[in-house]
Amino acid sequence: MGPVELMLLGRTLMKLGEQALPSTGGGGERTVVIVMSDVYEHPGTTVGEVATRTGLPQSAVSGAVARLREAGSVLAEPDPADRRRQLLARNPTPTARQREVAAIxxxxxxxxxxxxxxxxxxxxxxxxxxxxxxxxxxxx
The missing domain is CATH 1.10.287 (Helix Hairpins)
Incomplete structure (x- = not known):
């Protein structure tokens, strides 16, 4: 398998994951999963940093973070160095949605x-x- 085949396989797997994932009705599940994964890998991060790492528009990251915070998957606290920014991190307590998705x-x-x-x-x-x-x- 070469790099192109690997990339195409990755796209196929992403599509299968999206098909298996129950929709929340709001759309944008792919963006939410990408943002959630990045926040989980980089605790104490900001919306701007997530946008830079993922290549997603900051507005899309902000929307995904809002959904994740509402669902309880991501926690936010003020940045002590700059009270205008929020530091994002994984909620260590699994949410009902996370348990639902894990059981699929x-x-x-x-x-x-x-x-x-x-x-x-x-x-x-x-x-x-x-x-x-x-x-x-x-x-x-």
């Missing part, structure tokens, strides 16, 4: 994407995804 079985979504309906193929792909996730899991 991705097998039906993956099965629908396969070019075959053989149970052995689904089991092989799910095992491969578990292996990749175990070795390349983002910092949490």
């Amino acid at each position: 079985d991705i097998a039906p979504t993956v099965a629908a994407a396969l070019s075959t309906d053989e149970p052995a193929a689904l089991a092989e792909v799910l095992a491969a995804l578990d292996t990749v996730a175990r070795h390349l899991r983002p910092h949490r």
Whole structure:
């Protein structure tokens, strides 16, 4: 597999994740997940720093942070160095939404994407995804 195939596989996996993820009705789940991941990897960060690291517009990051704060997934506190800024961090207590998402079985979504309906193929792909996730899991 080369870098282009790896990128295309990543896009396919993102699309499958989006299909498996229940919508909150507000749209923008991809942006929210990207922002949440960045905040979790960089506790004590600001909206501007998240925007710089992710390449997302600051307005999109602000909207995602507002949704994450409302859901209780992200906490904010004033920056002691500049009281106008908020420092963002992961809420250590899992929210109802996080528990809901963690309980989702991705097998039906993956099965629908396969070019075959053989149970052995689904089991092989799910095992491969578990292996990749175990070795390349983002910092949490």
